[in-house]
Amino acid sequence: MQKRLLIDLSTLPEDGKNVSGELPAETFDLPEGDAKATGPLEYDLFVQRFGSELLFTGTLAAPFEFICVRTLHPFIQTIRLENAAVSLEIGRDGEIDATEALREEVLIHFPVDPRCEDADEPQHCEVDSRYLAVDKPDEDDVETAPRAGSDDRWTALDALKDLKDQH
Template sequence: MKGFIIDLSVLPEEGQAFSGEISESVFDLPSNDAKAVGPLRYDLFVQRFESELLLTGSLSAPFEFTCVRTLHPFTQTIFVENAAISLEIENSSQIDATEALREEVLIQFPADPRCDDADEPHECEIDPRYLAVDKPSDDDVKTRPRDEGDDRWSALDALKNTDPER
């Protein structure tokens, strides 16, 4: 995996612009999470200030999310327009900024991804068959709330109030 490594020995004092991309494998997300479907693209200006390296510019990467309303997958590109990343310079001639760029994109993930925010928006409507609490047994929905014989909640039902004041 190619990362974003800055060679401080050749970095001009006035700074330098960098553009490129890093493979989507940099995100290394769990299988049940969002999935990177393209590279992390960066367009950054890098400047050194004494013991600090400042990276400013933009980042973007496309991801496949699952809509919280429809449960359908969709693609949304995460954009970080005004990224400002500060890295401390230690005693090395090179700085690997890959992880900092990765984190800057990941913190922009939507808390509740919805397909109407996709790159190509879809209608984000909940199927009304899933809104009813008590489902008739003849519907075509495979899993109904609290099917007959479902005892997953019996442990909670068996709890007794342990507060002596009540």
């Protein structure tokens, strides 16, 4: 497995060529607490030069572990782009590193609100009724967060409202 996708413009045929392979999961380098790459970035692309542009078209795929926004359970979802098109400006001849552009193309297709029903192996995706405020029974086992020590700025604002009502 190569660490970077490098295209040597001096050996690139004028009518383009196919490139395929895998880049390591570390390519994504996501912050702690975000989604986590669980496998390599697989690519099967056709690359061709058009003047000062290098165009990659084809398939990109990488599996990620997301946290469901409804159930708060982790799940695996593969981001698969069947008709990916990535364009890079060419400043000079030599080697062009397309790794970052492919990484970004996958990242912009992350789900906004990841749900486990969209997982590679879909799961039942429903909010636990204990956490719903509507029609909540009085005898549930979920503790209510304490108000003591809460943000005093709201209390100060409430006091101002009370002063306004007195005039």
